[in-house]
Amino acid sequence: MLFQSFEFLIFFPIIFILFWALNSWNLRARNLFLLAASYFFYGYWDYRFLALILFSSLLDYTIGISIGKTIKEGVKKRLLALSVIFNIGILAYCKYLNFFIENFVTLLADIGMDQDISTLKIILPVGISFYTFQTLSYTIDVYRKNIEPEENVITFLTFVSFFPQLVAGPIERASNLLGQFCKKSEFTYERGTEALRQILYGLFKKIVIADQCAIYANQAFANHDNLSALYLILGAVFFAFQIYGDFSGYSDIARGISRLLGFDLMVNFKFPYFSKDIGEFWRRWHISLSTWFRDYVYIPLGGSRGGQWKTIRNVLIIFIVSGFWHGANWTFLAWGAIHAMLFIPSIFLRKKGKQSLPDVDNKVTLIDLGKIFYTFSLVCITWVFFRADSISHACSYIAGMFKVESFQFNGFYFKFLPILTLFVLWEWFNKHSEFGWYYLPKNKVARWIVYLSVVCTIVYFRRDDNEFIYFQF
Numbered sequence: 001m002l003f004q005s006f007e008f009l010i011f012f013p014i015i016f017i018l019f020w021a022l023n024s025w026n027l028r029a030r031n032l033f034l035l036a037a038s039y040f041f042y043g044y045w046d047y048r049f050l051a052l053i054l055f056s057s058l059l060d061y062t063i064g065i066s067i068g069k070t071i072k073e074g075v076k077k078r079l080l081a082l083s084v085i086f087n088i089g090i091l092a093y094c095k096y097l098n099f100f101i102e103n104f105v106t107l108l109a110d111i112g113m114d115q116d117i118s119t120l121k122i123i124l125p126v127g128i129s130f131y132t133f134q135t136l137s138y139t140i141d142v143y144r145k146n147i148e149p150e151e152n153v154i155t156f157l158t159f160v161s162f163f164p165q166l167v168a169g170p171i172e173r174a175s176n177l178l179g180q181f182c183k184k185s186e187f188t189y190e191r192g193t194e195a196l197r198q199i200l201y202g203l204f205k206k207i208v209i210a211d212q213c214a215i216y217a218n219q220a221f222a223n224h225d226n227l228s229a230l231y232l233i234l235g236a237v238f239f240a241f242q243i244y245g246d247f248s249g250y251s252d253i254a255r256g257i258s259r260l261l262g263f264d265l266m267v268n269f270k271f272p273y274f275s276k277d278i279g280e281f282w283r284r285w286h287i288s289l290s291t292w293f294r295d296y297v298y299i300p301l302g303g304s305r306g307g308q309w310k311t312i313r314n315v316l317i318i319f320i321v322s323g324f325w326h327g328a329n330w331t332f333l334a335w336g337a338i339h340a341m342l343f344i345p346s347i348f349l350r351k352k353g354k355q356s357l358p359d360v361d362n363k364v365t366l367i368d369l370g371k372i373f374y375t376f377s378l379v380c381i382t383w384v385f386f387r388a389d390s391i392s393h394a395c396s397y398i399a400g401m402f403k404v405e406s407f408q409f410n411g412f413y414f415k416f417l418p419i420l421t422l423f424v425l426w427e428w429f430n431k432h433s434e435f436g437w438y439y440l441p442k443n444k445v446a447r448w449i450v451y452l453s454v455v456c457t458i459v460y461f462r463r464d465d466n467e468f469i470y471f472q473f
Helices: 006-023 027-043 047-069 073-110 128-143 153-161 174-182 189-222 229-260 278-284 287-298 308-326 330-343 345-351 366-387 391-401 417-429 444-461
Strands: none
Touching (some): 006 027, 027 174, 047 073, 047 128, 128 174, 189 417, 229 391, 278 366, 330 345
16 A cells, blocks of 8 residues: 555545544554554555564564563573574565575576576565564664563554554664554644645655656666767666655655654655765665664674774675665665775774764855765766666666767756756755755745645646555565
8 A cells, every 4th residue: 555545545544533532542452453554554565474574573572572581691692593583584585585596596507507496486575674674673672771672562563563664664763663652642733734744745755756757767777778978867867866755755754644643753864965975975865774784783793993994894794785685686785885985985084083074054165065966976876776777787877877979959858857956956945844844934825825736746747656666675
């Protein structure tokens, strides 16, 4: 069930009304209802995967309780290992097994040992990369004694399956979200209006920006051999805004829906394309994933405490693992490795005492704008690997971006640029707002004209219920 679908337009108002009726009556009944609604929402794609998320949740719930009651450190470590092995194992089986089989067969063929080994027919459960990381962080935090284990099984199951963020994040921590299911929600007019604005802006990002940019990006990547450098560059830019509008749009809608139900999810994006370096970009992009790898992989490996070379090693590991998290393809590994190489110079700069660049402000110098443009250009080039079908496809596309040849005008790629430009300007002037609406007319009539204009634009551009990109991860 997609947020922008008519099914969800029917589903959510029913959930909203019943949720608040139960919230004022009985907390346990409210959570049980929310759990049932979340399982219905998830099962709407494929009910067969409900058994997997239920089993995964119950296992980590049991492990968390057991760790909390166990005194012996050795037993705690074995319990944690069981959680890690199961979560990473089920993720590896569903997401990466065929990748390893295909590459093993290719390797055998390269050395003259052709084997008739077929891949398995494995369907990737939607959202598995998100909820496995969410439950895994819970058991790790319980083991570290950062949180107390949750004893109420309904509360824990609801935390794992909470439908607004279930299939594409943010990857929530128990320290932030779990406790919110243990108390009654509160609804205010201010929270309601903020939530609706955020949902509206998220839908605009998805339907108007992402889905339209996808049309031009898909054309460019499918016909890169026949296009001049300018149009390949535009294709990469369109994909950059496609994936940003798609993923940050989902996060906005998820956070807005959660706020309507009285829950606060973490911020997942902070206007990443206004970053002045790659390090800042990763502090602004998919924050829930980057902080997850920081807390559960980078720091346990030693972080930056072991000297420059160990720090470089750790950076390479988390970026490559992060790339592989996104999908079973060499292109994702290359994307992660390239970002690591772009990030590593900041390690040496910090060693010399230089601090990270400050957040972008409205008052910027030409040098600041140059840094933003440079960083965005690098990010766009790396996105080519993320979008391409193969390494050779990505290399061919990037080579075409720098080829010098006669220019042939193609108006198709310029049709959407005015709207995309207005979107960038809107983001720039509203970047100090958590909900994307910093500058709004104070006059009520003028404000509603803005809202209705956005709604009409969404309705005009809406064609099909296109899935969000990160559903495949």
